[in-house]
Amino acid sequence: MLAAMPPTPPPTPEPGEARIRDRGDACPGALRLHPADDGRLARLRLPAGRLTPRQAEVLARAAETLGDGRISITSRGNAELRGLGEGCGAELADLLAGAGLLPSPTHERVRNIVASPGAGLDGLGHADVQLWARALDAALCAEPRAASLSGRFLFVLDDGRGDVAGLGGDVSLIAGRDGSVLLRIGSPGAPPRPKAPGGFRLAAAAGDDTADGGDTADGADTAADAVRAALATALAFLDAAEAAGNGAWRPHELPDGHVPDWAGALARAGITAEPVPAPPLPVPRPPAPGPLGDHALHVLAPLGRLTAAQLRALADGADELRLTPWRGVVAVGTRAGRLPDLEAYGLVTRPDLPSVGVSACTGRPGCAKSLADVRTDAALVQRGGLPVHYSGCERRCGHPHGTWVDVLATGDDTYLVDGVPTPRTSLPEAVTTARSLPTHTR
Numbered sequence: 001m002l003a004a005m006p007p008t009p010p011p012t013p014e015p016g017e018a019r020i021r022d023r024g025d026a027c028p029g030a031l032r033l034h035p036a037d038d039g040r041l042a043r044l045r046l047p048a049g050r051l052t053p054r055q056a057e058v059l060a061r062a063a064e065t066l067g068d069g070r071i072s073i074t075s076r077g078n079a080e081l082r083g084l085g086e087g088c089g090a091e092l093a094d095l096l097a098g099a100g101l102l103p104s105p106t107h108e109r110v111r112n113i114v115a116s117p118g119a120g121l122d123g124l125g126h127a128d129v130q131l132w133a134r135a136l137d138a139a140l141c142a143e144p145r146a147a148s149l150s151g152r153f154l155f156v157l158d159d160g161r162g163d164v165a166g167l168g169g170d171v172s173l174i175a176g177r178d179g180s181v182l183l184r185i186g187s188p189g190a191p192p193r194p195k196a197p198g199g200f201r202l203a204a205a206a207g208d209d210t211a212d213g214g215d216t217a218d219g220a221d222t223a224a225d226a227v228r229a230a231l232a233t234a235l236a237f238l239d240a241a242e243a244a245g246n247g248a249w250r251p252h253e254l255p256d257g258h259v260p261d262w263a264g265a266l267a268r269a270g271i272t273a274e275p276v277p278a279p280p281l282p283v284p285r286p287p288a289p290g291p292l293g294d295h296a297l298h299v300l301a302p303l304g305r306l307t308a309a310q311l312r313a314l315a316d317g318a319d320e321l322r323l324t325p326w327r328g329v330v331a332v333g334t335r336a337g338r339l340p341d342l343e344a345y346g347l348v349t350r351p352d353l354p355s356v357g358v359s360a361c362t363g364r365p366g367c368a369k370s371l372a373d374v375r376t377d378a379a380l381v382q383r384g385g386l387p388v389h390y391s392g393c394e395r396r397c398g399h400p401h402g403t404w405v406d407v408l409a410t411g412d413d414t415y416l417v418d419g420v421p422t423p424r425t426s427l428p429e430a431v432t433t434a435r436s437l438p439t440h441t442r
Contacts, residue, residue, distance in 0.1 A: 021247030027151030028080075029109040030096055033089055038068065038366035040084035042092060044101060045108060048115035048133035048157070049077030049323035049330075056315035058099040060308035066092055071306045073327040075398050076114055076154065076167075082366060104141035109151035111137055114167055116159040117324045121332065122293035125159025127175035127223070130322070132157050135227045143231060148238055150249035155230055162282035167325055167401055170250050171233050173226045179204030181226045184278060185233055185262060186251045198278020200262070202229055202271060229271045236265035283402040286326035288351040291336045299339075300328040300348035303360050303375055304398070313345045326400075327359060354381040357435075360390035361397040363409075369393045372409035372424075382428050385435030405434040 027043065028034035034041040044059070051059065059079060063071050068083030084092065096102045104111075113133045120128035136155060140146045156169030165174050165184075172184040184199040202225055237260050241248045244258035251260070266273045292298045299314070304327035306314075314321055319333030328348075331338075343349040348356060358381050361367065363374035370392025378390040388405040391397070396408070408416045413424040422430045 021249060021253070025150045025152055025249050027109060029151065030102060031089070031093055031105060031108055033084060036082065036362070036366055037364075037368045038083050038362075040086065040088070042067075042081045042084060043074070043109075044079045044081070044096065045111035045113075046078050046101075046323055047111050047113035047137040048130050049117065049321075049325075050130070050133070051315075051321040051323065052100075053315040053318060053320070055099045055101055056311050056321055058095055058101070060311045062092060062095050063311075064308045066095075069308055071308070071311055073301055073304050073306065073323050073329070075325050075327070075400070076112055077117075077323040077325045078112075079323060082362075103137075104147075106144075106147045107141045110146060110149040110153060111140060112151070112153060113137060113155045113157065114164050114169070114325055115157040116161060116163050117298070117322045117328075117330045118161070118163070118287055118292050118296075119159040121296045121330070124161045125175065126177050126179075127159050127181075129157035129159045129173070129175060132173065132223050132226060135223060136230055139227055139231050140234075143235070145235055145238060146231070149234060152249050153234065153237075155234075163285055163287070164325060166281040166284045170237070171230050173230055176201075176204075179222055181222060181229075182276070182279065183226075183229050183233065183266075183273065184281075186278070199276050200229070200266060200273035201276050202226060202273050225271055228269050229266055229273065232265045232269035232271065233260070233262055236260040236262055239265075284325070284400075286324065286328065287330075289328070289349050289353075289356065290339065290351065292330060295333055295335065297331045297334045297336065297338060297342070297349075298324070298328055299331070299342055300326070300356060302346060302348060302355060303327075303358065303378055307346075310345050310347055313342060314347075352384070354384050356384055357387035358382075358390075359387070359398060359400060361392050361395075363390070363392040367392060369395065370409065372412055372415075374407075374409055377415075377424065377427060378407075380428055382432040382435060385432075386437070388431055388435055405431060407431060 028041050030042050030044045063069050063081055066084055066088045067081040072080040102108055115129045115133040119125050119130045154169045156164050156167055156172040158165040158174045160175040174182040181202040182199055204222055237251050240254055240258045240260035244255050248254050287298045289298055289300050314329050314331050318331040322330040339349045358378055360375045360378040363370045372392055374390040374392045386405050387400045389399045390407045392409050406418050415422045417430045418434055
């Protein structure tokens with residue numbers, strides 16, 4: 001029997017050619033539910049992945065009463081509910097709004113903000129960008145025009161440790177050791193723009209000593225400047241996208257003749273900024289499962305999904321939770337003594353477990369485009385090493401950034417492991433070998 005052929009990918013523009021989009025993005029939200037084979041899907045934006053214990057309880061209850069009982073963590077640290085019924089939208093919205101999870105119905109899909117999950121917890125960063133995320137979220141929701149951003153437009157706030165700077169942000173703020181902030185514009189890997197700066201350096205406020213997460217008054221001034229700069233550049237993108245008329249969702253999709261006036265936008269916002277070349281970005285490095293400083297824990301959700309019981313266990317005794325882009329959770333205010341209890345709930349609490357770094361898309365039966373039940377196959381975890389991602393089709397939804405092993409389904413019983421045809425029965429051996437390679441680039 002012939003193996004099913006991979007689906008033909010959509011045509012992509014030639015290098016330097018702008019993509020033409022004739023519709024708005026179809027990203028699901030908390031109010032715009034997406035139909036899937038396993039029911040409706042809701043995607044809830046959580047700036048910096050933050051949940052209070054009460055919000056975690058509401059999310060767990062919504063998953064149990066309205067969905068399939070699980071909460072998926074996305075590669076942007078957002079949360080998804082699956083298996084939702086056809087007519088549950090209003091009830092879900094009421095639950096979320098009552099918990100403070102829908103501060104602006106008009107802006108709910110554009111609150112895409114990733115921030116260093118360990119900021120302010122372990123002394124490794126130069127600023128508490130978790131606080132920046134809250135300020136940026138408030139600024140976005142207060143700006144009517146920001147509601148026009150695509151649901152894919154991404155803000156990234158890195159506290160200087162380099163853990164999230166390379167996650168594909170359209171507007172990235174990277175804290176410097178000297179209190180300055182690097183504003184980087186455009187997704188990593190996008191072709192450089194002629195005569196366009198790769199970013200801007202925002203000077204530290206006079207007397208600023210925000211290194212290592214300080215929160216002096218001057219640090220507050222620097223944070224305010226960083227937030228205003230991020231919003232100003234996002235609005236400058238909207239201006240250029242409207243003028244270009246090609247329906248661009250993200251800056252790298254703009255035609256060459258429509259580069260936004262980044263410097264002018266910053267100046268009009270009262271931001272003093274020096275143009276700089278785009279710096280090389282570090283490979284994203286998630287914190288290992290286990291203690292994060294003295295008063296926080298980092299655990300991973302198996303294949304990126306939490307049961308309602310697991311979410312409640314994480315929230316028990318915590319000050320707050322932070323969902324991470326690596327499909328994990330940082331429990332703030334929780335000590336190492338809780339790790340055995342959390343492992344008993346099935347959470348990944350140690351870096352030596354083979355499931356660390358294993359992820360998968362939804363696959364069958366939840367996604368009609370998937371060619372295989374990839375989550376079942378991914379659960380047969382192999383010896384650790386490089387991250388590995390199982391995809392049910394060539395879209396490769398939710399794949400990690402950086403270096404990873406690509407496991408792509410081409411039929412019920414056939415896969416490509418980094419391009420090598422592999423029968424399903426040989427997956428464990430093939431993936432173990434690929435994960436252990438000393439060098440591996442993508």
